[in-house]
Structures are given as structure tokens and as C-alpha cells.
Amino acid sequence: MSKEEDKRVLLPTNVRPTHYTLTITPDLVNFTFKGSEVVNLNINENTNVITLHANDIEIKSAKLVNSALKTNQGFRTVNIAKNAETQTVTLTFPQEISAKTTATLHIEYTGILDDKMLGFYRSSYKDQDGKTRYMASTQFEATEARRAFPSWDEPAIKSTFDITLIVPAEMTALSNMNVVSETRLGDGKKELVAFVVGDLGYVESFTTGKHNGGKSVTVRVYAPKGEERHGDFALKIATDTLEYFAEVFGIPYPLPKCDMVAIPDFEAGAMENWGLITYRTTAVLYDPKASDAKFKQRIAYTVSHELAHQWFGNLVTMEWWTDLWLNEGFATWVGYLAVDKLFPDWEIWNQYVTEGFQRGLQLDALRSSHPIEVPVNDSSEIHQIFDAISYYKGANVIRMLSAFLGEKVFLSGVKRYLMRHKFSNASTDDLWKALTEESGNDVSKFMTLWTKMAGHPVLTVEEPGNTLKIRQCRFLSSGVASPEEDNTVWWVPLGVDLGPTETHHEIRSVVLTQKEMTLVLPEKYDFYQLNARKTGVFRVNYTPERLSKLGQAVKKGLLGTSDRIGIMADAGALAASGYGKTSGLLNFIKNFEDEEQYIVWIEINSRLSNLLNVWFEQPDHIYQGLLKFQRQLVSKLVAKLGWEYSDNDDYLTTMLRSLVIKMAGRANDPDTVKEAHRKFHSFTKRNEESALHPNIRGVVFEIVLSYGGGNEEFDSILKYYSEARTADQKVVALTGLGFAQSDELIQRALKFSTSEEVRNQDIIYAFNGLQSNRKSRRALWNFVKENFYMVRLILFDLLHERYAKSLALFEHIIKFGTELFASEDDIKDVEKFFSNKNCKEFERPLQQSIENIRANAAWVERDAKDVEEWLKINGYIQ
Ligand SMILES: [Zn+2]
Incomplete structure (x- = not known):
């Protein structure tokens, strides 16, 4: 026990639950639910008071039946006291019950099936006849199970569950285990319990049974009826991945079934509930004819990540949220491992170097970063650490250790750790111990600082x-x-x-x-x-x-993909922080005009975008000079690849084509802009579906609105949004709208993105576009400020004066609204705006945003002249 742990807000230990018998009756017409719960308790101390978690549910009655009384009459509570701050309810009974006995607690309660995407909530969608339909689903992580049933909602308190859902016969009811009326979840955690009710269809497959004593696991992808056929891709990934993990970890998947469900309204990307994984639609459904290919990789990775949690997180559970990284860092690393196994030609580990690896490093380069193992005390602090540190710095550290010990030794150590702690809790030290035994290296000695200290x-x-x-x-x-x-x-x-x-x-x-x-x-x-x-x-x-010599080595083809990416990423980060010069970065990037590897182009694009973003209010001729550099850099490749997608292209070529067209279009390359308009008009005016390949629609929307598009084009994209056949098409259209250029259209994009027509879960896509667009960045921030309470109303629960709706989404809005500014005045403005607001629940992301603005401002201040001179010397400006 350390000092920090004393501040944890924990429930009293006078009683402990062992088993929950839960009956829930949802009403999808009036959007309420009734709950009836029996909790088996061990009584540890003489007591007449029981405190447990409950949030936004109404307890109608509570009764305690004590084994020592030898009667099942029990006694009713004399007082029910709610505490909104700690999200608990305290039940007082007329008589004391004795220590070392057992009891059952019977609670009748009701709740609201609201649309907050937390607890037990409703989600809406249009069925195939265009009629609005409703389903209900759960999202319990981190501390939201208490919204669906009164419970001891702490990760170290494990119990078993029997869950019964009472639903109309035509509805499908799903829970963690097979038969809904007998859902016994062995040694479960509250945040892993889940249930879904709706009019659902499914596709189905089976594992071979090689890893499960001859028994195969039934794998299904569920979706609102009619959409289930788009689950085939995720189904194949899931079946293959379950077999792969069973083999690598030496432990078969422990449940007889694995259901995955597409939920139209979903806060996160997915949730790893044991045996019943819930997903945002775009992370699980894929229509090969209508979806952008980029979603394919997202699905493969998300499914692998969630299935990894069935071992990391579900089979072996962290003691407390401080060890969240053991779930998320591992699932991230192992998710990549599985995708690499299934799709070696995607070079997913090289992609990791330009994506996850950098995200972990970037957040961790802030003073407002935090250690991987971070003390957190209550639910408001817990949700703020589901960030790039827990996921990506966690995975970075694991990847480093695996490379050092060798993947084979590392995985054997992991196997040892899982075997030792299965169906139980474990901590970071337990992992180091298993790896030490396996490798003969004193792993904890050299890894401890990596997880206990912020930074790198x-x-x-x-x-x-x-x-x-x-x-x-x-x-x-x-x-x-x-x-x-x-x-x-x-x-x-x-x-x-x-x-x-x-x-x-x-x-x-x-x-x-x-x-x-x-x-x-x-x-x-x-x-x-x-x-x-x-x-x-x-x-x-x-x-x-030396950097310039490494640039020569790039030209000579002496550096592998990950090294080309990594050296450029370092040069970029060092220029932005003042260790290096931006001219040095630009000189280095100049060596890449013959580059043909998609993954390296992701890095080039992100470094140039970063520079353009921070330089967004520098004199226009400078900005145009940077665009000219980008234009010339990609020109060869754009000409070579053309616009036509072929079924014979490999995945990386397909992705490369979309990326370089985007880069050329963003840089106002005349031929690219012209072709984008031509295709857009054939697509929208003449209704030629084939005129605009799904892979390029988002890119074309952006180019058309950025250069020359007006009301007509904006309306066409809106129409595409409303008629979209798939959820990913909606995402593409929403992001595209963010590239409107006129004040009037920017205002329309802002209003539309927060209107009824856009799901709360999707506002961030529109805001992402609006943030990337230098013309609308200030308008976005002004909109967030002016409509702060409206934005809160959408995302928060104003009535309860606390941030009851999705804070995760609100954090994105704060970051999108602010973090790309680059002046001291902007820091003052942001600080002033939040100075009279209670920021406790989003303090971390706010501080990170402010620090990013500070870094940007210092970068421009330092290197504006340097960049200007470089552009002159190289002929991009006069
Ligand atoms: Zn995860």
C-alpha cells in the first residue's frame, strides 16, 4: 500500500458480494427499465448499514435476509440515503446482523433507458422500411454498471452473475453467456457484464475446436436486422484470432460463445464484455461494395484488440485502475500482433511506428503527461486515463521489452503470467515477475521507471x-x-x-x-x-x-521502412520542440520524392500537416510556399498511380493512392482539384455510383469544398449523408463538410454537426474536419465557447450539474476546439474561458491542450524565419 492509495474512494468492507441474481425488464416504448436483484453477501462485521454503488436509478424497496435468522422473511430497510457525489446508496436496516454469516440483499428498482451511451441505454436506428426502431445496450466501463444495477462497482471485487432479461418474444436478448435465462458469468467483473436487447440478425461461424478440448466456440456478429451480412469480415477475423490467441497464450477461450454486436450509438470504439463484445458500427460492419477500404484495417485491429481483452482484462483482471495499462497496453500490442499474423502484407508493425508509437510519444512529451501506472482515486479521475499513455505508451514499453528479450521468450513469460493469475487479479509487478523467471533477466529492475515515471x-x-x-x-x-x-x-x-x-x-x-x-x-x-x-x-x-547523411542513406535505399519513418518522426518532434531546426526536417523530407511505401507517406503527411497546422496564420505566401513544396513532393507518385482502383491492387497500394491524391489536393494541385470536381459532379449530378470509388469519396469531398466548392457542393454532401447506406459513409460525409470555406457554410457545418440529424457519437468527426480546416478553426472554437452549455446539453447532463453524458466525447471536443492554436493570446483566451468553470472532470485533457498551444506558439516564434529562408533558398517562394 502506498500513500496515494489511501485517497481511493472505496466502499466499506463490512460486507462483500459473492453472487448477483439479476432480472431486468426493459420497456423500449417508454424508455424505462425495471430491475429486481438478489445479492448474496458475506458479512464481515456486525452491521446494520450497507453501502453500495448506484447512480441514476430509483430504489423502490430493499430487504435483507440473514442466514443466522433462520427465516426468509428478513427485514426491510428503514432508510435509503443517496449520495450523488460518491454515486452510492446507503441502506439502513432496523437490526444488526452478525459477522461471519451470510445474507441475501433483495432490491427492487427502476431506471431510465436514456440516450447517454452509458449504463443501460437506448440506441435508435432506421430499419429497412425507414422506420425508427430502438434497441437497448450496456456500456459499463469504467464505473457505469451502477447505472444499471446497484452493485459493488470496483475492479477487485469479483462476483458471479445470473442475468435474466424479460423481453417480448420477437426481440433478441443477449448476455455474456449462452442461455439468457441462465446467464452465469463465472468470476465476473461488473464492468464486463453486458446485455443487449433488440430486433437483431446475425452471421455465424465456428472455431475448429483444436484449442478447446475438441469443442468449438460459436462466433456471431449481430446487427440490426438486414445489416448483419456486413458482419462477414469481422466474423472471419474473430474466428481466426480466437484460435491464434488460444495457441499463443496456451489457454483456450474460456466461454462457449463469442457474440459481437454492432450498436448504432456507442461512446467508444468497442467494449470487451466477456462473451458479448459491443462495437461502434464502423468498427465491426464492412460493406465491400460501399465502404472505404481504410475501415477494413480498423475493423481487423479493433476485433483483435477486443478479443485480446478476453485474456488481458477478463481472464486476468487488474487490481485497480492504476494498472489499466495492463489491459489496454497489452490489448493494443497483442491486437497488432494478431493483425500482423492474419495480414502480413499490411506491414502493420511498420504502421505502428507512424501511428500508435508516435501517439504515445507525443502525449508523453507534455509536462501534463502522467506515468503509465498512475494513481487514480475516483470515477472522475479514472475515465481521464483511457488515453494514449495507457494504450500506446503502454504498448510502446511492451514492444521495447519484447524486442529486447526476444518475442518468443517474451510470449512464454506472458503465458506464465496468464496461467498463474487466470480467473484472478494481477498487478504490474506480477507481470515483471513472470517475465523475470522466464528470461533470467531482472525485468522489474529495468522496467520499473518506465511505468512509474512520466516521460521518456x-x-x-x-x-x-x-x-x-x-x-x-x-x-x-x-x-x-x-x-x-x-x-x-x-x-x-x-x-x-x-x-x-x-x-x-x-x-x-x-x-x-x-x-x-x-x-x-x-x-x-x-x-x-x-x-x-x-x-x-x-x-x-x-x-x-548526421541527419543530412541519413537523408543521403534514404536516397540510396539503405534504410528500412520503420527506420525511415522513425528518423523523420524524431526530426519532426525535435524541430517542433527546439532541439533541431525546421529547415533540417524539411531538408530531410526532400529526400523522399522517390518514396513509394504507403506507410512512409503517412509519416511524411503527418509531419507536413503538423507544420501547416501550426503555421496556419503565418503570412499567406509562406503558407503557399509550404503547399508548393508538398505539391512537388507528391507529384511523381500521383501521376504514376492515377485515380483508378483495381481489384488487383494490393491493400497498401490502394491506401497509398488515396493518400497521395489527398496530399496533392490539399496542396491545391490544379490537375488533382480539376479531376476531383469532375468526378464529384458525375457522382452527384448524374448519380453515377461508379464515378466516385468509395475509397476516394472522403478525399474528394474535402478537395471539392476546399477549392472552389460552394452551396451546391455542400448540399450534395449533405444529401449523401442523409442517404448513406452505411455508417462509415456518414462518417466520411461529416468529416468532408468540415472543409467548407465561406463563413456561411462553416456556420452551416457547425449547426448541422450538433443537430438532431447527427448522432452524438459522431459530432467529433465533423469537428475533426472543422479543426483541420484552417478557415474554420477559429469558428469552431467560437462555436464551442458560444454554445458551451448547448454542447454540454448534448453531451452532459445539465439537470444533475455533473458531466453525466459522455465525457470521453467532450474531451475530444475540447481538444479539437483548441489544441492547434499557436499563440500566447490563444492560451490566455482558453484559460480565461475555463477559469470560471468546474473543470475537475476534464482537467487532464484541458491542460494537455493548453500545453500543446504553448509548444506550437514557441515553435512558430523560433522557426518562422528559418522556414521562410528555407522556402526561398529552395525556390518555393520568391
Ligand atoms: Zn481496450
């Missing part, structure tokens, strides 16, 4: 003679760390790459364990790089001369 190092390298002088210090994106901030000495596997031989790169395994070290290199070395394959969680700050 930047390694500055000098090259006196034939040596490398390497020094580590904490990397901060908003400037150099002060001595007080820089007191962690990380364990850093250097991965020294001494360059290509005939057949391979010679990589030396050297570990930096001090603040500084000197490495002696061969007499005549020409090439070296650190962090080969970019598995280490750190940035490398090379001298400008």
Missing part, C-alpha cells in the same frame, strides 16, 4: 573522433527540461545499427544505463543510426550533418 528520454549524440558521446535527458515538446524535471535515468536499449553489409544490418545490442556514455566505433565508419527498427521508446537528436 531524448538521446543527444555527438561524434568526436570515432566515438559516439550519448547523453539522455527527458524530452519535452514545449522546451528543454529543467534539472528538476530531468532526474530520471532510463534504461535504454540503444540498438546501434552500424550499417548494411551484403546481407543485413549489423546491429549491436548496447544498453544505456547512465546519464551519459561513450561508444567506440570502428575506425572508418560512415553510417550509423540508433534505435534500429524503432523499438526503443526514445527520440534521437543527431547533429545536423
